[in-house]
Amino acid sequence: MAVVPAIRATGLDFAYNGSLVLREASFTIAQGDFVAVVGPNGGGKTTLLKLILGLLRPLRGEVEVFGRPPHEVSRRIGYVPQQFQYDPRFPVTVADVVRMGQLGSRAAWNAVDSRKLVALALERVGLTGLQHRPFSDLSGGQRQRLLIARALVAGADLLLLDEPTANVDVHGESDISALLQELKETMTVLLVTHDPGFVSGLVKHVLCVNGRVSLHPTVDLGEVTPEVLQQLYAAGTRFVRHDLHCPPGECSH
Amino acid sequence: MEFWSAVAEHPFLRLALGAGLLASIACGVVGTYVVARRLSYMAGGIAHAILGGMGAARYLQVVCGYDWLTPLHGATVAALLAAIVIGLIAGRCREREDTIISAVWAVGMASGVLFIARTPGYGVDLMGYLFGNLLMVSPADVGLIATLDVIVVGLSLLHYRQLLAVCFDEEFARLRGLNVQAYMMLLLCLTALTVVLLVTVVGLILVIALLTLPVATAGRIARSLWQVMLAGIGLNIILVVSGLVVGYEANLPAGATTVLLAGAMYLAVTGVAAVRHRLAHRLVRGQ
Numbered sequence: 001m002a003v004v005p006a007i008r009a010t011g012l013d014f015a016y017n018g019s020l021v022l023r024e025a026s027f028t029i030a031q032g033d034f035v036a037v038v039g040p041n042g043g044g045k046t047t048l049l050k051l052i053l054g055l056l057r058p059l060r061g062e063v064e065v066f067g068r069p070p071h072e073v074s075r076r077i078g079y080v081p082q083q084f085q086y087d088p089r090f091p092v093t094v095a096d097v098v099r100m101g102q103l104g105s106r107a108a109w110n111a112v113d114s115r116k117l118v119a120l121a122l123e124r125v126g127l128t129g130l131q132h133r134p135f136s137d138l139s140g141g142q143r144q145r146l147l148i149a150r151a152l153v154a155g156a157d158l159l160l161l162d163e164p165t166a167n168v169d170v171h172g173e174s175d176i177s178a179l180l181q182e183l184k185e186t187m188t189v190l191l192v193t194h195d196p197g198f199v200s201g202l203v204k205h206v207l208c209v210n211g212r213v214s215l216h217p218t219v220d221l222g223e224v225t226p227e228v229l230q231q232l233y234a235a236g237t238r239f240v241r242h243d244l245h246c247p248p249g250e251c252s253h
Numbered sequence: 254m255e256f257w258s259a260v261a262e263h264p265f266l267r268l269a270l271g272a273g274l275l276a277s278i279a280c281g282v283v284g285t286y287v288v289a290r291r292l293s294y295m296a297g298g299i300a301h302a303i304l305g306g307m308g309a310a311r312y313l314q315v316v317c318g319y320d321w322l323t324p325l326h327g328a329t330v331a332a333l334l335a336a337i338v339i340g341l342i343a344g345r346c347r348e349r350e351d352t353i354i355s356a357v358w359a360v361g362m363a364s365g366v367l368f369i370a371r372t373p374g375y376g377v378d379l380m381g382y383l384f385g386n387l388l389m390v391s392p393a394d395v396g397l398i399a400t401l402d403v404i405v406v407g408l409s410l411l412h413y414r415q416l417l418a419v420c421f422d423e424e425f426a427r428l429r430g431l432n433v434q435a436y437m438m439l440l441l442c443l444t445a446l447t448v449v450l451l452v453t454v455v456g457l458i459l460v461i462a463l464l465t466l467p468v469a470t471a472g473r474i475a476r477s478l479w480q481v482m483l484a485g486i487g488l489n490i491i492l493v494v495s496g497l498v499v500g501y502e503a504n505l506p507a508g509a510t511t512v513l514l515a516g517a518m519y520l521a522v523t524g525v526a527a528v529r530h531r532l533a534h535r536l537v538r539g540q
Contacts, residue, residue, distance in 0.1 A: 053428060074428055081424065090289055090421055093477045100418045103429040134476045150425070 004067040006031045006158050006188040007052055009213075011061035014047055021047050025061070025213035031157075034184045034202050037192040039209035045192045048209055049160050052190070053079055065158060075105065078151030078187075080144070080161040088136050095131040097146055098122060101153035121149040125179055141172020145179060152183075159183060161191045165198055173198050256498045266497075268395050269387040269507070273493035275398050276450040279405040281486030283447040284468040285478060286409070286440055290420040293465050295441065298354035299335045300448045300460040302361025306331020307382050307452075308368030315372050324382065325397055328452055332445035335361060340438045385456030385508035387497065394453060401446045409443055416440060417478055454493060455508035466515040467492060470522045492518070 005028045012025035021044045029035055037045050050056040051063050054070030065073050078101075098118045106113075122128055125145040130138075138146060144164050151159060165173045177198050183189060184202055191199060208214050260266045287296050310327025313319045335357050342353045365382075381389060390398075409416065418426040419436045427433045444464075451460045471484035496511025503510075 055424065055427065074430060077428070079425065079428055081422075086422065087289075087291075089472075091285075091472055091475060091478050091481045092417070092421055096417065096477055097421070099414070100421065100425060100429070103414065103418055103426070103431060132476070 003031060005029060005064075006033065007063070007065055007190070008067075009051075009061065009063045012048075012051060012058045012063060012213075013060040014044070014051060014056065014058050016047075021211065022051075022058075022209075022213065023211055025209075027207060027213055027215045029188065029190065029205070029207075029215075031066075031188050032184075033204050034180075034189045034199075035191065035205045035207050035215075036199060036203045037190060037207045037209055038194070043210035044213075045209045046162055048207075048213070049079075049162055049190070049192060052160060053077060075154055076157045078148075078154070078156030078159045080147045080151050080159070080164055082162050082166055086135070086143075090135060092135045093131065094122065094127065094133050094135065094138070094146055097135060098149050098153050101150040105154050117153055121153040122146075124152060124182075125149040126175065139172060140168045141175055144168055144172065144176055148176075148179065148183075156187065158188045158190070161189070163192055163194065165193065165195065177202075256501045259501065265388055265390075266501075268390045268392060269497060270494070272390045272395050272398050273387055273454050273497060274490060275395070275402045276447075276454045277489035277493050278486050279402050279447045279450050280464055281468065281471075281484075281489050282406050282409045282482050283443050284464045284489075285471075285482045285485055286416060286420055287444055288465050288468045288472065289478060289481075290440070292440070292444060293461060294351065295339060295354055296444050296448060296464055297461045298339060298358040298361075299332050299441075299445050300452070300457045301358045302335035303328040303331040303449065303452065303457055304365030304382060305361040305363075305368070306334075306365075307457075308365035308372070312368040312372045315374075323391075323393065323397075325394055325449065325453070328449045329397075329401070329446070331361065332449050333442055336441035336445035337438070340434075340441045344434045344437065381456070382452070383456050383458050384506060385452065385454055385459065387454055387507050390453055398450050398453065401450055405443050405446050405450070408439065412436065412439065413479070420478075455512055459508055459512045462512040462515055463489065463492070466512075466519045470515075470519045473522050473526055488518070 007027075007029040009028075010026050012022055013020065014022040021042075025044075025048065037048065039045050047056065051058055052065060052070060054065075054074065063070060066076060070077065095118050098121050099114060101121070102114055102117065118131065119128070122131065125148050127142060127145055127149065130142075135143065135146070148159075148161075148164075164176055168176065180189060180191070180199055181202055189202075190207075191203075193199070204217065206216050208216065256266075260270060287293060306327035306329070307324040308327070309331075310322050310324050313327075314322045314324075339350075339353055339357055342348055343350045380386075415426070415431055415436055416439075418429065419431060419433055419440070423433050423437075426436070447464065448457075448460050451463055455463050467488040468481060468485040471481045471488055475481040475484045492511050492515050495514050497507050499505065499514070500507035500510040
């Protein structure tokens with residue numbers, strides 16, 4: 001029996017106030033894939049995430065997650081929004097934030113189960129022992145890992161992250177990269193980023209979004225020519241290949 | 254102290270104290286959501302809009318002979334109506350939230366002024382509505398305040414986790430299957446009922462101060478939402494009792510005294526926190 005893809009989008013159109021943001025977006029992402037979503041600001045990356053999450057409805061076309069409409073499988077989707085959209089002074093503890101991920105699940109009704117799962121999720125993202133720490137006390141990187149723990153606590157199979165390293169320092173970035181390395185073994189990951197470099201070793205496919213959408217494998221780079229990138233970004237681009245090893249002194253360009 | 258012996262002697266002071274304590278509980282719980290979700294301006298709009306309801310109820314009572322109708326009944330209806338109008342328009346129409354709140358605020362006050370102008374003996378009532386008069390609370394008022402208190406605190410605690418999620422991150426709450434618009438409406442209605450409770454204590458103009466200042470002060474010392482609620486209830490009780498005591502002893506209006514005490518406490522705590530932050534910053538830079 002064929003394995004159901006993690007995400008299948010067919011002919012997606014989406015418009016804000018009559019202005020088309022996405023046109024005929026069609027792509028399929030297999031289970032276990034690790035995809036970097038790249039593209040210029042306003043190109044429709046976050047809109048695409050919200051369509052996959054079921055928070056927005058397409059004008060035309062359809063999106064399926066694990067073969068079902070997104071709202072029917074919302075428990076299997078973990079979502080990590082950009083952390084700076086939160087009020088850093090909101091009076092909430094680390095455990096409270098993770099527990100939000102359990103809303104609507106059975107664990108929410110059993111205090112012991114809930115505590116165990118929260119502790120496990122925090123251990124998974126390297127925040128053990130910080131349960132009672134206020135959200136406001138965490139660094140940017142820690143907040144981002146906390147939001148990943150909230151996304152994971154209900155047992156997600158698909159993780160969507162929207163610019164997880166925005167406003168995060170170098171240490172935080174490397175912690176998140178290590179965490180994603182571990183997570184990619186057990187789930188499908190879709191990551192919106194302006195800087196795919198920090199996960200370049202993990203990414204199997206790149207989804208280029210700028211009104212239109214195209215999916216390219218990172219191993220076979222034949223399709224992602226400088227012309228394709230020029231067309232997507234309409235600006236000068238640098239083409240970085242991670243599949244080649246270049247001995248020192250031999251690479252001048 | 255003279256106040257406590259007067260409390261033992263005069264039933265009206267016991268009623269005032271009871272109403273103040275009951276309002277403090279709801280105020281600590283709902284004020285926490287209002288401050289955390291930044292709904293202060295919305296609460297201000299609801300508070301001012303209830304003048305329309307109070308004025309209408311007073312007019313019907315005095316002019317039309319509906320003796321059972323009190324201004325507190327009118328306030329309750331108007332507050333819920335204002336909350337529903339603000340919630341529906343803000344949630345469903347593409348109208349700016351501050352514009353809707355300003356409109357509800359102004360229309361409510363204007364209709365209140367019209368009703369009061371048509372009601373004989375309006376002068377004394379107007380001051381009582383605007384600045385509160387705990388000493389005029391009747392046993393029936395305390396009964397209504399207690400009922401509203403049970404409703405407000407019960408619903409707030411019953412839906413604690415859902416309201417926390419909606420206040421912290423609406424989008425994520427929606428992803429987890431919560432009806433965010435329904436919970437926001439619930440929160441607005443709870444705020445409306447709490448405003449009604451507080452109008453008796455400090456009047457509709459000063460409601461915002463008591464709804465936000467003690468909770469904002471509590472937020473400086475507490476870590477989580479429920480801790481802020483408990484500390485907010487404690488501070489509200491201290492402030493309401495202090496306001497009554499100081500007001501009685503110095504022959505000052507209790508509502509205004511309570512609000513001034515709340516303001517002084519908030520400024521003092523914020524000032525101390527700012528100095529501590531600056532000292533800590535200097536220490537780090539000096540290392």
